[in-house]
Amino acid sequence: MLVKVRSRFANDVEKELDLSPITLITGFPGIGKSLVLKTIYGLLSGVGSDLGLILMPNGSVELTFNTSQWRLDRINDRLSAANLPTIDGLITISASRRGNDVEQAVKTDKGTLLVARRGNEGSSIKVPLDVEVKDGGLFLSIDGLSLRGSNAVQLIDEFASLYETVIDAVKFLADQVGKLRVYYLGPYFDFPAVSRVSGEKWVGSHGEHTAEVLARLSMDPKMDGKMRFLRKALDQLGYRRLRAGLMGDGIGITYVDKNGNEVMGGELPCSLKNILTISAQLMASESGSIILVDNMDYCLDEKSSSILASLLKELGAGKQVIGEVHTQLLSNLVDSNYVTIHAVG
Structure with missing residues (x-):
């Protein structure tokens, strides 16, 4: 496990960061x-x-x-x-x-x-x-x-x-x-409503393979518990019965929205793309993997930040996550018993 990073930031700011299974780095833009x-x-x-x-x-x-x-x-x-x-x-x-x-x-x-x-x-x-x-x-x-x-x-x-x-x-x-298995996500998360089958085993830097990875995970019996936890968490945001599967010649995501309408392969909200990308990679990563997430709180408000905080704890078990965040929302909502927060600058 990576336990410490010491680095020189911008303006000759030098800081030592003690790492835990989940570490968030905050600070001024440009530091x-x-x-x-x-x-x-x-x-x-x-x-x-x-x-x-x-x-x-x-x-x-x-x-x-x-x-x-x-x-x-x-x-x-x-x-x-x-x-x-x-x-x-x-x-x-x-x-x-x-x-x-x-x-x-x-x-x-x-x-x-x-x-x-x-x-x-x-x-x-x-x-x-x-x-x-x-x-x-x-x-x-x-x-x-x-x-x-x-x-x-x-x-x-x-x-x-x-x-x-x-x-x-x-x-x-x-x-x-x-x-070491090391993955780099961010600094933004975006993918088409329906993506082509690529055979990739990870979500891609910006989530371009997220739907495909989720579809594969949903077919793995060992992932049933984690997939249920993810769907239950997303229910709280108004995305019920979320699934990923074949649509035409590609793979897309379906869910039932707050009004009871079934959305099939439609454009997903930015915050949902963020949560799905990070969650899918956490589940797909091998034990001991290091997942680096640039701009982890991209598009998140307080409620979606709270959901991501719970998913990090549940789905990140056995992995190491180091995330860079732009606001205090996510860092204020995570449990300090398992997350280390460092402010730089």
């Missing part, structure tokens, strides 16, 4: 809340990617993970044999950019495991040994941290073993991060 979500997504979904493309100029971020569910015996044996800090408890992976220079580092509770840099003078690993590599600006990349071709020298046995252990550790971390 960089959405940018932080994009950076988190860029790192967690971008093993091997260029940090210069993920980070803004003068940007930095630290991601701290709880490693209690990781299998650490083998890698810790290697680290211990090389007199390197072992992984036990928390581990922090950081990345920073200063102009064209980038740096990445890995720290455990017991010390610094890796510092790698790329700048005008080239690329190198600086900790725990000083050696030139191909590209220290590629995030947790084994290829990027390989010794430079023509300049690579035969390391004496002691340092060769140390280098190989560092590479093993980076590969282990890259595998752990690569296993």
Whole structure:
């Protein structure tokens, strides 16, 4: 689980955010809340990617993970044999950019495991040994941290073993991060009344596959309880007997409105699109997934915010949700016993 994020926001505002299963980030417009979500997504979904493309100029971020569910015996044996800090408890992976220079580092509770840099003078690993590599600006990349071709020298046995252990550790971390299922939604939610069948397993950044995902979930017996909870919640907003299914050559949503009229494949209200998109992704996501939601309160009023708050608690169990909100409505309605709220700026 991701337990902490430290980031530099706009105007050099730096803040450490302790995370819970559900975390909401509020603050002034333009302070960089959405940018932080994009950076988190860029790192967690971008093993091997260029940090210069993920980070803004003068940007930095630290991601701290709880490693209690990781299998650490083998890698810790290697680290211990090389007199390197072992992984036990928390581990922090950081990345920073200063102009064209980038740096990445890995720290455990017991010390610094890796510092790698790329700048005008080239690329190198600086900790725990000083050696030139191909590209220290590629995030947790084994290829990027390989010794430079023509300049690579035969390391004496002691340092060769140390280098190989560092590479093993980076590969282990890259595998752990690569296993994470990370989804980015927002900053708006919109989809046609009837959408084409795509075969997608997630709702899409703006909800474009929401109807299809809901239709698939409704056919899964394991989702019966969650689908009933969703329909009961939507009843309170005046959308009764909501269903998603085939309509012509596509998939659409039907419901009975407040006046008792059946709406089949019609344009949905903005707030309903928001709630359905987020709810469908929460249900479709694997246990342990991280769902990042930019502009989570898009189109919501007090009543619809209250409904989304209840759905987050019920449908988000076993996942981690980090949402950026523009108003205080949603943050005022969630239960502080299971939601962490951070104000930035």
